[in-house]
Amino acid sequence: MTDRERRPWWVIGCVGLLGLLLCAVVVVAALTWLSIRGRDLRSPVLVQQRAPADPVPLADATPGLRAPLRILLELDSCELYLEPAAAGEPLRVEAHYDARDYRLEEIVDEAGPGNYRLRFLVISSRLIAGIKEGLRGGQPQLRIGLPLDTPIDLTLVQRNGGAIVDLGGLNLTSVDFDVGGALLKVDADERLQGELERFRVYGRQGGLVVESLDLMEPRQVEVDFSMGQALLDFRGTWVADGRVDLATSLTDLVVRLPRGARVTGLEGNRVVPPSDAETPGPTLTFAVTTGRRTTVRVFD
Numbered sequence: 165m166t167d168r169e170r171r172p173w174w175v176i177g178c179v180g181l182l183g184l185l186l187c188a189v190v191v192v193a194a195l196t197w198l199s200i201r202g203r204d205l206r207s208p209v210l211v212q213q214r215a216p217a218d219p220v221p222l223a224d225a226t227p228g229l230r231a232p233l234r235i236l237l238e239l240d241s242c243e244l245y246l247e248p249a250a251a252g253e254p255l256r257v258e259a260h261y262d263a264r265d266y267r268l269e270e271i272v273d274e275a276g277p278g279n280y281r282l283r284f285l286v287i288s289s290r291l292i293a294g295i296k297e298g299l300r301g302g303q304p305q306l307r308i309g310l311p312l313d314t315p316i317d318l319t320l321v322q323r324n325g326g327a328i329v330d331l332g333g334l335n336l337t338s339v340d341f342d343v344g345g346a347l348l349k350v351d352a353d354e355r356l357q358g359e360l361e362r363f364r365v366y367g368r369q370g371g372l373v374v375e376s377l378d379l380m381e382p383r384q385v386e387v388d389f390s391m392g393q394a395l396l397d398f399r400g401t402w403v404a405d406g407r408v409d410l411a412t413s414l415t416d417l418v419v420r421l422p423r424g425a426r427v428t429g430l431e432g433n434r435v436v437p438p439s440d441a442e443t444p445g446p447t448l449t450f451a452v453t454t455g456r457r458t459t460v461r462v463f464d
Contacts, residue, residue: 171241222390231313232337234283237452239320241266242304246320248334249309257282261304264288268306282308310334315358322346331356331380338362339382352376365389378402378422390414390455398422398448405446413455419462430462 223429235255237244242261249256259268265288273279284306302327308318312333319340320327326347331339335357341348347370356379363382369391374391377385378400384407387396392413398408402425410417422445429450454460 171216174386227327231278232317233320234279234317235309235310236279237308237320237322238282239284239306239322239325241286241324242284242306242322243325244320244329245305245307246327246329247307247309248330248332249311251312253309254308255280256307256312256451258307259284259304262317266304278445313357322348332376333357336380337362339364339380341365343367347371349373350375352379354381356381359383362386367392372400376400382406385409387411389417392416394418396420398425402446402448406448408448408450409453410450410460411453411455412460414457415459417458417460419460419463421462423464 166234224263237246251402257268257270261268261284265286267283267285267287269283269285271281271283273281284304313335315335315337317338318336319342320329321342321344323344324346327341327343327349329341329348329350331350332353333356337358338361340362341364343349344366345368346363348367350373353376360380360382362384363377363380364384365374365388367389371392372387372389372394374387375397377396377398381402381404383404385396386409387394388411391411393416395418396410397420399420399422402422404424408429410419412422419430421430424445426445426447427450428447429452452460
């Protein structure tokens, strides 16, 4: 048989393959549509409110001093809004999601009453869940209010989605964000209570905006970020020394500095020379490690 006689069979095979692919797409779309047909496209609402377990008292410590409540949030494919709760209000969780595709779990460690863990998981096909998100116009939403007067060690691990975090007025001892593929914006509209020992961000890709660091005033800032854009805003009034460790690659990083503080470790990256303060302020000590294709821009 000649090549000319074989060619129509190849054409028929390609058309058949395309037909099968089209059928698969139609079946998936139909199953998705049937699963949400007749339902309000806004996800069901689950409201949970509980007082967190009392933190464990510190042994051999000042009377009345409590160990911090350790809060761990492990989230996947959602939008998070983390904020201070109202005065006197306990830990509050409001979640909007479809229980057929996602599951929310609260875990309280009975052996250590100062531990609280919340997990939000995808339990169905990610393809189906993604199509539903597209039809609904957004991902599931979680809004979490943290108690104001309780010392807290906060850890957020979020793989997909985004997080808007307001830490204003909270009593935080440490903050740890691990945002593998999420967008993260952190701010504070008023000064934190107590002393924030460490503020850490680790991210693989996406976007990072951290503002109002002067109101948080952590003793140690650690940012390890790659592949994306990042803004760190240190402007404002600092009253204590701080150390900042930055590690970036494939990143466009903008750092804004306070005018009344002494800064070391950024001499080669300064865009605007520091202003001379009559009274030397605290010192911010930077250590910067940059990988390939990284731009660091520093402004007063």
